[in-house]
Amino acid sequence: MKKNILITGCSSGIGYYCAHALQNAGFKVIASCRTQADANKLSDEGLTCILLDLSDEHSIKTGFAEALTLCDGQLDALFNNGAYGQPGAVEDLPTEILKKQFEVNFFAWHTLTSLAVKHMRTRGHGRIIHNSSVLGLVALPFRGAYNASKFALEGLTDTMRMELKDTNIQISLIEPGPITSRFRANAKDAFIKNIDIQSSPHKQDYLAQLKRLEAETAPQPFTLEPEAVYKKLYHALTATQAKPRYYVTFPTYLMGYLKRILSTRWLDKLLIKNR
C-alpha cells in the first residue's frame, strides 16, 4: 500500500528533490509550497500540491486539513523542511525579524508536528522528520537567528522523541551541512532586506559575507546534492527503527565529533576561522 507523506517547502532545493524522489519510490506525496505559480509548476510535473505559507497560522491549519483530505484521512508521515536563513549579527537583528525567523523555522513546524501527532495517534503509527542542520549542533557568528531556530528545533525534537517513546510514532532529525539549493540566494535576499548593513559596526564583515554568498553559486567544499538528504529521509521513513538523528555531509560528522571532544573556547576558535 502507498504511504502518504506531507512535505513542506517543495518549490526548490531539498524539498523539491525529495518530493519527486519519494513519489518515484512509490509514496503518495503531498507537496506544499507558498505561491500558486510554484504549485502549478509542481502539479504540471505530476505532484499533488497544496498551498501552505509557514508564516501564516491560518494557512498552516487549512493546508494540513487539505493534505489530510487528499490522502483520505491517512497521513503516514510529515517531512518538515521549508525554512530560510536570516543572516546578521545578533545585535543588528530587529526583534520582529528574529520573531519572523522563529515563526517560519520553528513555530510553524511545531504547529504542523502537533497536528500530525494528534492524527497519527488515532492511526496508531507515523513518522515525523525534521530537517535541522549542522547549525543545530554548533553556532557560527552572524548566523544567530538561524542557529537559534535550529537549536530550538533540536531541543523540541529530542523532547518529543522521549514523550512519544510508548507510541508507534517515530521522530527524527536530519542534520545536513552544505547542500546545493536556493538557500544561500534566499539568505542573501533576507540579509539585504532586513539588516541595516551600512550603519552596523560589522559593516566590513557583512560586505565580505555578501560577496561570499554571491560566490556560493559555485559549490563550497564538501557541498553535496539534495540526494544525500533524501537517502537519510528514505531510511527515516522506511526502516523498522528510524534513527533519532542523521548526519549528512563531512562538516556535520566533523562538528558532531569536535563538539564532543573540544572545549567551547577551542571550538569557537575553529568555527570563527572556518565559517
Ligand SMILES: NC(=O)c1ccc[n+]([C@@H]2O[C@H](COP(=O)([O-])OP(=O)(O)OC[C@H]3O[C@@H](n4cnc5c(N)ncnc54)[C@H](O)[C@@H]3O)[C@@H](O)[C@H]2O)c1
Ligand atoms: N542548503 C543547505 O546547505 C542546508 C543545510 C542544512 C539544512 N538545510 C535545511 O534544509 C531545508 C530546506 O532548505 P533548502 O536548502 O532546500 O533551501 P531552499 O531555499 O532551496 O528551500 C527552502 C524552501 O522553504 C520554503 N519556504 C521558505 N519560507 C517559507 C514560508 N514562509 N512558507 C512556506 N515555505 C517557505 C522556500 O520557498 C523553499 O521551497 C531548510 O530547513 C534548511 O534549514 C539546508
Ligand SMILES: O=C(O)C(=O)C[C@H](O)[C@H](O)CO
Ligand atoms: O545553512 C545551513 O543550514 C547549513 O548548514 C549550510 C552550511 O553548512 C553553512 O552555510 C556553513 O557555512
